[in-house]
Amino acid sequence: MSAPEPMSERQCLRTLALPEGASAEQISQAYALLKRIYGTETANHVAPAMEEFSPEARAAVLAEIEEAFQTLSRGHDLTRHLIHAPVKPLAATLHLEEASLKELREALGVSLDLVAAQTRIRLEYLSALEEERFADLPLAAVNIRGFLTAFAKHLGLAAEPFVPAYMQRYQDWRARRP
Amino acid sequence: MQIWAVGGGKGGTGKSLVSNGLGIRLAERGCQVILVDADYGGPNQHTYCGLRKPASTLAHFFDRRMPLEEIAMETHIEGLRLIPGNVNSANTDNFNTAQKQKLFRHIKQLRADHVILDLGAGTQYDVLDTFLLADVQVGVVAPDAMSIENFYLFLKNVQYRLLCNVLSWTGLKERAKSVWRDRAEHGISTSRDWIVHLRTLSPEFSEVLNREHARLQPHIVLNQVREYRQVEMGLAVESAVTKLFRIEATYAGHIRYDTDLWQQFGRELPAISHGTASTLHQDLERVTEAILDAKRRQEASL
Ligand SMILES: Nc1ncnc2c1ncn2[C@@H]1O[C@H](COP(=O)(O)OP(=O)(O)O)[C@@H](O)[C@H]1O
Numbered sequence: 001m002s003a004p005e006p007m008s009e010r011q012c013l014r015t016l017a018l019p020e021g022a023s024a025e026q027i028s029q030a031y032a033l034l035k036r037i038y039g040t041e042t043a044n045h046v047a048p049a050m051e052e053f054s055p056e057a058r059a060a061v062l063a064e065i066e067e068a069f070q071t072l073s074r075g076h077d078l079t080r081h082l083i084h085a086p087v088k089p090l091a092a093t094l095h096l097e098e099a100s101l102k103e104l105r106e107a108l109g110v111s112l113d114l115v116a117a118q119t120r121i122r123l124e125y126l127s128a129l130e131e132e133r134f135a136d137l138p139l140a141a142v143n144i145r146g147f148l149t150a151f152a153k154h155l156g157l158a159a160e161p162f163v164p165a166y167m168q169r170y171q172d173w174r175a176r177r178p
Numbered sequence: 179m180q181i182w183a184v185g186g187g188k189g190g191t192g193k194s195l196v197s198n199g200l201g202i203r204l205a206e207r208g209c210q211v212i213l214v215d216a217d218y219g220g221p222n223q224h225t226y227c228g229l230r231k232p233a234s235t236l237a238h239f240f241d242r243r244m245p246l247e248e249i250a251m252e253t254h255i256e257g258l259r260l261i262p263g264n265v266n267s268a269n270t271d272n273f274n275t276a277q278k279q280k281l282f283r284h285i286k287q288l289r290a291d292h293v294i295l296d297l298g299a300g301t302q303y304d305v306l307d308t309f310l311l312a313d314v315q316v317g318v319v320a321p322d323a324m325s326i327e328n329f330y331l332f333l334k335n336v337q338y339r340l341l342c343n344v345l346s347w348t349g350l351k352e353r354a355k356s357v358w359r360d361r362a363e364h365g366i367s368t369s370r371d372w373i374v375h376l377r378t379l380s381p382e383f384s385e386v387l388n389r390e391h392a393r394l395q396p397h398i399v400l401n402q403v404r405e406y407r408q409v410e411m412g413l414a415v416e417s418a419v420t421k422l423f424r425i426e427a428t429y430a431g432h433i434r435y436d437t438d439l440w441q442q443f444g445r446e447l448p449a450i451s452h453g454t455a456s457t458l459h460q461d462l463e464r465v466t467e468a469i470l471d472a473k474r475r476q477e478a479s480l
């Protein structure tokens with residue numbers, strides 16, 4: 001039996017639903033999104049009991065996605081983009097003013113431990129920060145803003161309009177405090 | 179002229195709302211638009227348009243051969259006309275398939291830039307055929323498992339109907355049936371194997387099937403989004419349709435659930451309007467532009 005032909009770059013991009021000339025960042029984003037879709041998280045909501053969605057069919061798609069990503073990453077360090085991964089496809093349609101940091105982080109599939117490791121912010125601060133438990137944040141407003149900006153950046157989010165909206169909620173809370 | 183067909187979803191997902199919103203947006207862009215309420219079992223377009231008493235409806239076309247141009251009534255929106263569904267009879271869906279197919283031929287003769295058909299729910303042949311014939315195919319899903327499952331089932335029905343049509347055009351219908359009957363002999367177990375086998379029997383069939391299947395390019399609209407996390411379900415549906423059903427679908431974006439919509443009815447005004455604080459108008463604008471963009475890209479690639 002002969003080995004299967006390797007995927008061409010064009011096929012790889014097609015597999016990841018990307019146009020030609022996609023950037024490294026786009027490739028990682030698309031990869032992370034597809035992994036979530038055909039992995040368990042999203043699939044649980046959207047994969048009905050139809051032959052098209054059999055575990056074998058999904059495994060085949062996952063294998064193809066993996067191969068495309070590995071082929072495209074040869075010679076590039078694409079994994080460093082992964083933390084920002086799924087933001088782009090979502091960003092166009094999200095309502096960042098309304099979403100909480102925790103919801104965003106979870107939707108992006110990023111663990112709090114990873115954020116703590118990368119931002120060097122203490123886990124309990126990050127946790128209080130994202131759950132907006134302001135009373136558990138014995139910090140000055142300027143530190144909160146700094147941590148928040150670092151957190152958002154690591155999720156691949158732009159500071160506007162997210163950070164100002166958050167800080168407004170924090171200031172409102174302070175004003176209401178006895 | 180472009181014919182848009184809006185279908186695919188379960189009842190209540192928002193096909194009527196999306197059809198109506200597309201009509202409004204296209205009219206606001208300066209196009210001449212005609213909305214056709216082809217949801218025979220549950221016509222609602224007149225209500226979305228804020229029109230109480232349509233003088234004539236599709237029933238006049240079916241029963242009295244009234245020309246569609248005469249039935250088309252002005253709405254409150256400039257450039258948007260409506261051909262209402264049969265709102266006056268208790269027996270709304272009593273037109274036969276031949277009559278409904280005739281309707282499509284008449285629709286093609288209408289004078290407009292865009293005609294938008296609200297197909298309603300269901301997978302009857304006339305619904306599937308209309309969807310297949312449309313220039314712009316729009317599928318509406320809500321972010322819940324039931325709605326998404328029904329949408330996949332709708333697409334499977336569309337694909338099967340397309341296959342049957344191609345088999346009869348290429349005179350292969352009887353042959354195909356007998357192959358399926360004797361499938362064990364041919365080593366066929368799934369419908370995919372069956373199609374592969376049929377392709378080897380007739381290059382003409384294979385070619386026509388490819389050509390027709392390539393015309394199936396649904397635009398997916400995710401309606402009634404209450405949490406932004408649901409947005410990803412639209413991307414998931416787009417991907418699954420493309421990868422698992424091999425249909426070139428594109429995700430046209432989401433429409434948020436608007437908690438105030440219910441209050442917008444019964445005022446002799448369009449329910450979805452520019453003036454209100456409603457998020458619907460904004461979202462529908464984004465979705466319409468996304469569909470027009472995707473359509474341009476599809477045409478450029480042909
Ligand atoms: N985005 C939305 N926000 C608020 N209400 C909606 C939305 N989409 C649909 N609805 C409401 O849900 C119901 C079903 O919508 P409709 O367009 O009639 O669905 P369908 O035509 O698919 O059966 C209607 O009462 C409609 O007003």
Ligand SMILES: [Mg+2]
Pocket residue numbers: 193194195217220222298
């Ligand atoms: Mg309807």
